[in-house]
Amino acid sequence: MKMKKAEIYILSGFLGSGKTTLLKRLLEDEQKSSRKVAVMMNELGKVSIDSNAVDDDVSLKELLGGCICCSIQDKLEAQLQGLLVEERPDVIYIETTGAAHPVEVLDAILSPLFADKLMIKGIITLVDGTRWKDRKLLSPQLQQLIHEQVRHADFIIINKMDDLQEKEQAAISFEIQAINQTARCLLTNYSQVSIDQLRKLSVSFTKESQRIDLHLSTFVYQFKTAINHSRFEEFLKELPDTIYRIKGYIKFEQSAHPFLFQFSYGMPLYMKEDMNLPLNLVFIGENIQWNEIQVQLAGLEKTC
Numbered sequence: 041m042k043m044k045k046a047e048i049y050i051l052s053g054f055l056g057s058g059k060t061t062l063l064k065r066l067l068e069d070e071q072k073s074s075r076k077v078a079v080m081m082n083e084l085g086k087v088s089i090d091s092n093a094v095d096d097d098v099s100l101k102e103l104l105g106g107c108i109c110c111s112i113q114d115k116l117e118a119q120l121q122g123l124l125v126e127e128r129p130d131v132i133y134i135e136t137t138g139a140a141h142p143v144e145v146l147d148a149i150l151s152p153l154f155a156d157k158l159m160i161k162g163i164i165t166l167v168d169g170t171r172w173k174d175r176k177l178l179s180p181q182l183q184q185l186i187h188e189q190v191r192h193a194d195f196i197i198i199n200k201m202d203d204l205q206e207k208e209q210a211a212i213s214f215e216i217q218a219i220n221q222t223a224r225c226l227l228t229n230y231s232q233v234s235i236d237q238l239r240k241l242s243v244s245f246t247k248e249s250q251r252i253d254l255h256l257s258t259f260v261y262q263f264k265t266a267i268n269h270s271r272f273e274e275f276l277k278e279l280p281d282t283i284y285r286i287k288g289y290i291k292f293e294q295s296a297h298p299f300l301f302q303f304s305y306g307m308p309l310y311m312k313e314d315m316n317l318p319l320n321l322v323f324i325g326e327n328i329q330w331n332e333i334q335v336q337l338a339g340l341e342k343t344c
């Protein structure tokens with residue numbers, strides 16, 4: 041039986057920006073729906089929320105720990121797979137730590153083993169208004185991080201407006217929209233956003249993706265056959281440099297074994313794999329026309 045795809049929302053934003061506040065709101069909203077909801081926080085994994093556990097703050101807090109992007113990916117992969125198979129949630133909310141970079145988060149949750157069972161709906165970035173106003177006080181690395189969190193978002197919540205004057209609010213909103221012109225941007229207090237507003241986000245997200253996937257997006261291709269290694273290398277060389285990551289299983293005509301393939305910022309890496317796994321290749325990129333990539337990959341499967 042074909043598994044339905046679980047929706048995934050990634051909650052990003054610097055430390056203290058209001059992610060947990062948002063998560064609680066969303067879980068309250070979800071409680072009114074009949075969807076099966078799961079939450080993942082950091083590398084410590086999963087908690088499946090049944091409707092009457094939503095108010096149980098403790099079960100959420102207990103999971104706070106290290107950072108998804110710095111943690112052991114295998115563990116996260118196993119937990120996410122377990123969650124998908126055992127719990128079969130309709131929707132998964134992933135709260136990242138404030139120190140997580142959006143590309144690394146996508147990378148950590150996307151495994152070629154189950155990427156085709158997930159539907160990544162988007163990255164929701166929370167910005168603490170005052171923190172943004174005073175960001176020059178942060179180290180250059182942290183300034184860069186919050187900039188990247190804004191740049192890669194599909195939906196931006198500028199939070200803690202109650203701490204700011206109207207003039208300051210307008211200035212922040214202007215600055216943020218200059219960095220990311222396509223994300224929906226909302227000024228609010230205490231992360232007041234409804235699940236319906238986020239759902240609207242996903243509709244526009246999907247529409248766009250028919251032409252070109254704005255922001256960060258993911259794509260999965262499944263090879264049916266072994267391919268020619270040198271033609272694959274040629275394909276890699278021609279890729280746009282906004283394809284940040286590729287990983288998956290691949291088989292070459294010349295070799296008896298499949299390979300685990302990793303590609304990070306232009307560097308390919310092949311590792312021999314003993315098992316025959318589905319030949320899924322997972323891509324993460326920014327502003328990519330995936331249909332063009334798909335045509336090129338299909339071309340690699342043709343012998344000529």
Ligand SMILES: Nc1nc2c(ncn2[C@@H]2O[C@H](COP(=O)(O)OP(=O)(O)OP(=O)(O)O)[C@@H](O)[C@H]2O)c(=O)[nH]1
Binds near residue numbers: 054062201202
């Ligand atoms: N004044 C004010 N405080 C807020 C607002 N939204 C959230 N807070 C408070 O800010 C603090 C941090 O909020 P959280 O939701 O825990 O933020 P977080 O992003 O999950 O924080 P980390 O888990 O540390 O990354 C809490 O004490 C919230 O009650 C707001 O709009 N205005």
